[in-house]
Amino acid sequence: MSETVTRFAPSPTGHIHVGNLRTALMNWMIARKSGGTFILRLDDTDPERSKDEYADAIREDLEWLGLTWDREERQSARLDRYAAAAEEMRASGRLYEAFETPVELDLKRKKQLNMGKPPVYDRAALALSDAEKDRLRAERGGHWRFKLDQERIEWTDGILGPLSIDAASVSDPVLIRGDGQVLYTIASVVDDTDMGVTHVVRGSDHVTNTATQIQIMAALGHGHPTFAHHSLLTGPKGEALSKRLGTLSLRDLRAAGIEPMALLSQMARLGSSRAVELAETPDELAANFDLDSFGVAPTKFDEADLRPLTANYLQRLPLSAVAGQVSAMGVPDALADRFWTVVRDNIGTRAEMADWWRVISEGATPEIDAEDSDFVRQALNLLPEAPWTEATWGEWTSAVKEATGRKGKGLFKPLRLAMTGTDRGPDMASLMPLLQKKPNL
Ligand code: GLU
Numbered sequence: 001m002s003e004t005v006t007r008f009a010p011s012p013t014g015h016i017h018v019g020n021l022r023t024a025l026m027n028w029m030i031a032r033k034s035g036g037t038f039i040l041r042l043d044d045t046d047p048e049r050s051k052d053e054y055a056d057a058i059r060e061d062l063e064w065l066g067l068t069w070d071r072e073e074r075q076s077a078r079l080d081r082y083a084a085a086a087e088e089m090r091a092s093g094r095l096y097e098a099f100e101t102p103v104e105l106d107l108k109r110k111k112q113l114n115m116g117k118p119p120v121y122d123r124a125a126l127a128l129s130d131a132e133k134d135r136l137r138a139e140r141g142g143h144w145r146f147k148l149d150q151e152r153i154e155w156t157d158g159i160l161g162p163l164s165i166d167a168a169s170v171s172d173p174v175l176i177r178g179d180g181q182v183l184y185t186i187a188s189v190v191d192d193t194d195m196g197v198t199h200v201v202r203g204s205d206h207v208t209n210t211a212t213q214i215q216i217m218a219a220l221g222h223g224h225p226t227f228a229h230h231s232l233l234t235g236p237k238g239e240a241l242s243k244r245l246g247t248l249s250l251r252d253l254r255a256a257g258i259e260p261m262a263l264l265s266q267m268a269r270l271g272s273s274r275a276v277e278l279a280e281t282p283d284e285l286a287a288n289f290d291l292d293s294f295g296v297a298p299t300k301f302d303e304a305d306l307r308p309l310t311a312n313y314l315q316r317l318p319l320s321a322v323a324g325q326v327s328a329m330g331v332p333d334a335l336a337d338r339f340w341t342v343v344r345d346n347i348g349t350r351a352e353m354a355d356w357w358r359v360i361s362e363g364a365t366p367e368i369d370a371e372d373s374d375f376v377r378q379a380l381n382l383l384p385e386a387p388w389t390e391a392t393w394g395e396w397t398s399a400v401k402e403a404t405g406r407k408g409k410g411l412f413k414p415l416r417l418a419m420t421g422t423d424r425g426p427d428m429a430s431l432m433p434l435l436q437k438k439p440n441l
Contacts (some may be wrong), residue, residue, distance in 0.1 A: 004036030005197050008062075008069075009188065011043040012054035015249040016061055018301060019203065019233050019241070022267050025285075026201040026230065028067045029268065032286035039195060040069035044076045045182050061250040065260045066282045073195065075187045082182045085190045085220055086144065086175065094147050094219045095175065098125035099136040121145070121171035144176040146185075146216055153211040158201070158228025159294050165211040173212045189213050193222040201291070204229040228291060231271055236302035248303060257349025262309035271299030278312055311348050325350060329357050338434055342426040356425075363437035364421035372414040375404060377441060379415055386436050393429040 006027035010016055016024070031038035040062065044050035055074075062069065075082075089095035098121075100108070109119035125145070128136070136142065150168040157163050175186040192200065192213075200210075207229050214224045233241045241248070253263060261279060268285040269276040272293040279285045319326070319340040331339050343356045368376050379400045384392075397415065401407055417423055418439055425431070 002196065002198060004031055004034040004199060005039065005195065006031045006036065006199050006201070007039040007041045007073075007192075007195070007197055009041040009043050009191075009202075010058055011046070011049070011184075012051060012058060013046065013049040014054060015251055016058055017245040017250065018248045018253070018263075018267065018303075019245055021065070021250060021263070022230060022233065022270070022299075023202050024062065024067060025264060025267050026228075026289075026291070027199070028069075028282070029286040029289040030199050030201065030291070031070075032283060033289055036198070037070045038068070039071045039073055039197070041073045041191060041195075042075065043184060043187065044074055045079075045082075045184070045187050047076070047181075050076070057251065061254075064250070064254060065264060067264075073191065075182075075191065078187070078191065079182060081190050081194060082187050085186060086182075089146065089175075089216075089219055090144075092219065095144050096126060096147055096172075097133060097137070097142040098145050098174075099128075099133070099140060099142045100125070101140065118169055119171075120169060123147075123172065141178040143174050143178045145172040146175050146212065146219070148172050148212060148215055153214055155210070155214060155224070155227060157207075158199070158226055158291050159231075160204070160207070160229055160296060163207065165208060167211065167215065170208060170212060173209075173216075175216075185209060185213060186216065189216045189220070192225060193217055193220065197225050199226045199228070201228045201230060203232055205232065230294060231296060231298050233270075233301040234298045236300055236304075238298065238300060241301065253303070253306065257310065257351050258306045259310045259313045259350075262306050262313050266305060266309060270301060271295060271297075276305075276309070278309055278316075280316075307348055314347060314350065315344050317344065322350065322353075326353065329354055330361065331357060335434060338430070342430050342434060346425050359420050360431075360434045361436055363435075364419055364439045366419075366439040366441060367417040367421050367423075368414060368441075369417075372417075373441075375406065376414050376418045378404060380418065380438055380441065383438060386438070388432040388435060390429050390433055392432045 008024040008027050010020055028038050030036070040059070042050075042055050042058070044055070086095055105121070108122060112119045133142070148167040148170060152164050152166050154162070154164040173185050175183055177183060191197070210227050210229070217224045235241050235244065261281070264282055264285055265278045266276050268279070268289065272290070273295065274290070274293050319337055322340060323336065326336050326340060327333065339357070339360070343353055346356065347353055366376070382399045382403060383396050397411060400415070401411055413423060416425070416428060419428070419435060420431070
């Protein structure tokens, strides 16, 4: 059997979001699981909308996630290949020139719909004489359409199962625009065949494209890869996510402190029959990936789920995984191990480590209810100066209990608030040896 080759083919016209990530990850996992090749392909044939800064951002986002690629291809560097393929299809009569303007096409569609017919291009251009074509070309320029064989196109989809689309219900796709710009459909077909792509996983919005791409591949003398179309993401209540995707970019999630493994672990299982499990590495996800477990129904995505996953991930990290950041914050090496052990269970993101370090190194801004202020003042007088040990908390609170008669929550809560500025956090006995100052009342 030939080597497995997959690709992730974003257009560098914006930042990639969770929807794109799902596609990228599935293709990456298929390649990695079988020891094959994963190609990053930049679909940049639109010179106006494609930007280098977006291509850079895509690479950076994939690197952040640890989704490595074996090869990078840019469609803008392969225009001669697409021109040659177009020439081949012109010669075989499968590519024809048409001249309708967008307004004319729109009118035709409306008429067809009024008559209860499907709005499929009527192939009027095929009836034009050479003289008429010359005149129209000079007047307004022409674009090029692929002439579909009007038969049923069938394939077995890796997720959706057996599919068939009647080509007569689809307009002949435009492959080359009036201004000569090569469009996605032909570029993608030529790349997938030239690059030996064996598996194409993408969103179910591409199902109709797949039907036409299968015919174009055949017209160029090739078979087609295995296709699988995953369902599209919706919001937690099933609402369309398309408008919100802009705010669910990978960079926004990164800026919000979401850990890559939390995001990858969620995306690797969302929409499948298997529960989300936090993995330690992307390779672990690949090893356990199973395309067959994915279903047809729209997939609910709730970004709020990424928070507990991120916190769980951090709780499992050894100091070595964060040592650089811990030391950059100013935590002395001698305290680093205790600092991380105490703090990792009490943070939602890495950035929150800094809040704890501030409390530890600078002393808390105490939060004290008015009715507790005398009590806290009295208690702090009973606390010896730092350094403190694990025993300090027990000894101190016993002494305070003795002196004031307070116990339980009424004893502990105001003291925690005084020492840390918050009523939730690490076990106080373990925290005391880290704290360096009494709070300033
Ligand atoms: N550039 C296309 C997209 O982002 C690629 C689709 C495909 O995977 O073929 O939708």
